[in-house]
Amino acid sequence: MFESLKPVGMDPILGLMAAFRADTRDNKIDLGVGVYQDDRGRTPVMASVKQAESRLMELEITKSYQGIAGDPEFNQRMLELLFGADHSILNSGRIKSIQAPGGSGALRVGAEVIQRARPDAEIWVGVPTWPNHVPLMSSAGLKIKEYPYYDLSSHEINFSGMMDALRQVPAGDIVLLHGCCHNPTGADLSRDQWDQIADLALERGFIPYIDTAYQGLGDGLDEDAYSLRMMAERLPELVVASSCSKNFGLYRERTGSITFIAESAEQVEVVASQAMAVARQTYSMPPAHGALLVSLILGDQELRAAWQTELDEVRHRIQSMRGLLAEGIQNNAAGQDFSHIVRQKGMFSFLGLKPEQLDALREDYGIYIVSSSRVNLAGINSSNIGYLCDSILAVLDK
Numbered sequence: 001m002f003e004s005l006k007p008v009g010m011d012p013i014l015g016l017m018a019a020f021r022a023d024t025r026d027n028k029i030d031l032g033v034g035v036y037q038d039d040r041g042r043t044p045v046m047a048s049v050k051q052a053e054s055r056l057m058e059l060e061i062t063k064s065y066q067g068i069a070g071d072p073e074f075n076q077r078m079l080e081l082l083f084g085a086d087h088s089i090l091n092s093g094r095i096k097s098i099q100a101p102g103g104s105g106a107l108r109v110g111a112e113v114i115q116r117a118r119p120d121a122e123i124w125v126g127v128p129t130w131p132n133h134v135p136l137m138s139s140a141g142l143k144i145k146e147y148p149y150y151d152l153s154s155h156e157i158n159f160s161g162m163m164d165a166l167r168q169v170p171a172g173d174i175v176l177l178h179g180c181c182h183n184p185t186g187a188d189l190s191r192d193q194w195d196q197i198a199d200l201a202l203e204r205g206f207i208p209y210i211d212t213a214y215q216g217l218g219d220g221l222d223e224d225a226y227s228l229r230m231m232a233e234r235l236p237e238l239v240v241a242s243s244c245s246k247n248f249g250l251y252r253e254r255t256g257s258i259t260f261i262a263e264s265a266e267q268v269e270v271v272a273s274q275a276m277a278v279a280r281q282t283y284s285m286p287p288a289h290g291a292l293l294v295s296l297i298l299g300d301q302e303l304r305a306a307w308q309t310e311l312d313e314v315r316h317r318i319q320s321m322r323g324l325l326a327e328g329i330q331n332n333a334a335g336q337d338f339s340h341i342v343r344q345k346g347m348f349s350f351l352g353l354k355p356e357q358l359d360a361l362r363e364d365y366g367i368y369i370v371s372s373s374r375v376n377l378a379g380i381n382s383s384n385i386g387y388l389c390d391s392i393l394a395v396l397d398k
Contacts, residue, residue, distance in 0.1 A: 028366035048307035070099020093265030102254035103243025111140035155340035171205030179212030181346020253290030328389030
């Protein structure tokens with residue numbers, strides 16, 4: 001049966017991780033893997049999560065399956081986190097959310113529902129975007145179209161090019177957008193730009209599909225949700241995939257949700273039934289542990305306050321590393337401008353280094369960066385920032 005199969009090439013980021021692990025140098029630095037690391041280079045369990053786990057050990061009385069939609073309290077509290085507890089959409093009857101196995105699982109459920117609703121629909125994806133967006137969407141049967149998002153030469157969003165492309169999107173097509181902390185560029189749309197996209201969605205009749213995986217890591221929990229809350233107020237239809245991997249540190253627990261807003265309460269019930277059918281046919285029931293932890297944290301005033309303090313510390317540490325890196329490599333022999341690093345948000349940014357410079361960083365200095373020159377700012381800390389800056393300056397001098 002299997003003799004006709006061909007090997008699938010390793011994901012470049014996974015390959016980079018394997019090469020990093022095999023490197024025996026003590027001063028090696030991994031700026032490729034997309035997880036948060038603290039100033040000691042660890043990806044820690046948040047103290048608030050540990051407290052919630054301790055409580056859960058006492059409260060949990062069964063390991064039986066959850067329902068297909070997941071934990072009801074988690075779903076409700078995630079809606080309040082995403083849209084705000086007082087948002088009118090929450091009492092409209094037009095919104096439904098189900099728990100999903102991480103942001104990737106949420107994206108896939110959303111894609112499958114879209115494909116069922118409109119098999120001929122195309123999904124418009126920005127260039128560049130998270131590398132797994134296209135495989136996730138296309139393998140669900142959606143046709144991929146592209147719009148320009150980021151100008152590598154100016155290190156800015158190509159908003160005019162983006163809007164020109166979106167003016168060609170036909171009614172019923174889907175436009176995939178990053179809610180905040182754009183991966184891989186770190187370049188986020190302004191509120192005015194979000195408003196213009198909403199205007200165009202109303203005019204053209206396309207449906208935004210917002211992937212929000214970093215709420216709280218950009219400007220703050222409420223600030224990072226502007227796009228969701230504004231569009232939920234203005235648009236008849238919206239799809240939102242959310243993840244708790246980064247802002248709760250629940251990477252391996254695979255905790256996320258997929259949310260649908262429809263034109264009517266009757267329509268959203270049908271959509272939710274289709275989403276649950278997709279879930280049943282894909283993974284049957286979502287994992288419980290991470291969702292129960294999030295529900296405990298968001299539902300307890302003390303735990304929530306502790307979590308928000310930790311999340312603020314994460315955001316401020318990343319911002320600090322942005323500033324130190326930009327300052328440390330700004331005055332370089334190549335005359336290359338790195339001031340964009342400070343203007344951007346979240347964990348990622350493009351350095352704009354050439355392939356041979358990235359090769360030299362890896363081979364000569366043990367610094368691992370993916371071929372696009374996207375760096376994870378959270379991989380930088382007070383112990384390696386000096387060595388990192390000196391190494392980048394050295395390859396820029398060649």
